[in-house]
Amino acid sequence: MKGDIFINKLKEKITIKDIYRMPEEQITITVDRSDLPETVRMLYYDMGGWLVTMIPNDERPLNGNFVLYYTLSMEGGKMSPDDELPAEDKCWMTVKVYIPANDPTYPSVTRLVPAAVWYEREAYDMLGVVAEGLPDPRRLVVSDDWPDGLYPMRKDSMEYNFRPDPYAHEDEPDYKFNHPEGGGLVDVPLGPLHITSDEPGHFRLYCEGDQIIDADYRLFYQHRGMEKLAENRMNYDQMGYLAERVCGICGYAHATACIEAAERAVDMEVPRRAQALRIINQEIERLHSHMLNIGLACEVTGNINAFMHIFRIREFSMELAQLISGGRKTYGNVVVGGMRRDINGKGIKRGLELLETMETQLREVWDAVMDDESQVDRWKGVGILDKQVARDFSAVGPNVRGSGIKRDTRYDHPYDFHDEIDFEVCYEEGGDVFARETVRYRELLQSISIIRQCFELMPTGDIVAPQNKIIVPQAYALANNEAPRGENIHWIMHGGAQKVYRWRCRAATYNNWPSLRFQFRNNTIADAALIVCSMDPCYSCTDRVTVVDVKSKKSKILTHSDLKRYSQTLKNSPLRGM
Amino acid sequence: MEVIFWMIIQVIVIAFAAPFFDGIARVLRARLQSRKGPPDFFQTYRDIIKLYKRGRTAPKCAHWFFTYAPYFMYATGAAMLACIPIAYSGYESIGFSDIFILVYLGALLKFVFGVASVDSGNPFAAVGGSREQMIGVFVEPVLIMSLLVVMLVAGTSNLVDIRAMVRAGEIGYFIPAFAVASISFLWAMYVESGRNPYDLAEAEQELQEGVLGEWSGSDFGIAHAALILKQFAMIGMFLAIFEPWNFTNPILALAVFLVKAGVFYVAAVFIDNFGSRYKLISSFRQNATFALGISTVALILYIVGA
Structure with a gap:
């Protein structure tokens, strides 16, 4: 069975209490909470896993515990071409731990696997479970004036009578940035509203002259509480429309991932034609998103x-x-079991013409851009994402592929119609803006080819499966797909009455924000906006970054005062001795 | 007295005509970018008028300097234009029309621009302002070296006299030093006019509107107009020394000048529209070094008496 090699290796050191497979390639193992960090570390570093999501769940109504699900994508470390698992061994491993309600603590995984840092901070914000030994236990998601002791994702916490009073504007606490005072460093704020991004994110760049020494950022200005909204009020006919509102660009990928998670949890088979249509829509999103980003x-x-x-x-x-979808934005098309809108032969013909035009013109423009030396110079060597940093933080999408790591969820965990489609995973060495944009350009051509293949191989038949599956309460599954910015992971646990018990949505950029700080370093301010742009940010995700030393593999989180002191004095670097 | 009269007329006419050429440049740029662009050539007038009607805001931490800087910049730009003998080139030479005065007025404008940016308290504007000064560091040696050759060849720094000598054929492109100096001066002129890939004044993406960041409304409109004036002054300087053919009749001379300067202004779109901005410490420095090399060659040619 899939995943047995990992389970057998784990069993040598760790007691596994329970194994659950649903669907077959998604394996959940239950371990004791004291074994949690070591289990995740072994899966991550020893067996080639990548942390894709962590789901904190309030299961007190079910079994009296809080439950954490650390989900890893087992695909190989990918630091070198042969460092990859064979396709038949690739699977999802979920480490499940129970945390008793009367003692909501667990040992932090972040010390061993830095990629877990936001997940654990968010788990505290949302559920009030404390990661013991988490180097930076400050809040991440909730606003600066959020009252203590109120955890929105607890099932019992968000009755309307618990709703906190709003602060008066002038009383709102400030977010504490590391203001360097003196020391010759200039503190350059970028945002919360920045001209290159119409979304809020507050960056502080600490600069010596033109050079960025370090950066700090605060995000989550527009946390919309969608996960809570879904579990309280939405049924499955509405879920897809909520999920696609996560993002203005990769909304379709979110909707599909969310609906597919629900489908997989009850093992529902979607008609092939609908699968192909889903793929086409996702690739269209990639087309316009990548073109936007290169532009x-x-x-x-x-x-x-x-x-x-x-x-x-x-x-x-x-x-x-x-x-394909009836609108310029591919919204409003996915339903549980299939699609709402079909395409006819005339549409396919027109679609193929459009693809042809797009491909020719894209090649022309890209060649022109590549001929422009000044443009290429601006991209080369800027905002380098080190391969090891990308590995440590489980980066996704063109960001990780630009650092020479062959990681694409369409290739590692094929879904839908992808089993019949040939495509090449585009990755480039270098890790700079140039590599990322080249990856995007090559993916554009791949997307065109994928859509063309879908059109040509388009299966016949229905686009919606017969609705004869019964939702099983507490069945859960995750669904993945490759959105333009990287893999989106949605996890759904079914509840009763056709409603969601817990929906966990992890947008692609959530895994990419951490590495941004490393990309900023040693670049000039003039390139700051370019670096943010080149990671194609989706503003829903970060705060503070863990520092990892590539050579010694130790990690350390800079505290506010450390960084402040260092930025003032530039003596006794807090990173020394790592 | 007549010289002063024509000087004033010249400044007023150019100041009012310059936005028209900016409008042409914008329409052309839009076409090159496959956009529709402004409906006609008068968009820049409408922009400046619209901005001028709006109120002024200034950061709390800014001083009087920030508030008056746009006007000061506009006045400096106008004074630069007044320096250049266009309408009054047929009259006796006056001391004001001098290369040194023109160059220092240009430096003054840059200085005011930079200081006002720092004064705004916006860190992005301050960084932009300091980079604007850095550009000066790169460009001014080239500018001065090229002009030095011209002045040594002509034996005077008075623009009216130099212009008369070039037109009379006493000095000109048959002197190799003069010809080479014209090349490096052309580069310096282009950079000083603040266009892509060398511009930073409007580097909105990289430096968040750079130095113009904190001005708004009428201040912004005037600063904008001042930068257009400066571009015309830089083109005028080139035309006055290296391409001085024109009528002596003041009105005709002014008309011809506008056409010539306008062609330069609009044609620059073909350079500034393509490619990305240079980074100051890499590509820009290489280009500046190259231009400095050319101007040095001009100087050496003069010294060896070629």
């Missing part, structure tokens, strides 16, 4: 001309979206 990467360096021409081509992808 912006030109624009932030002042190359408006290239930006405008790429946007002209992007219009074709919008027209394609209109053909």
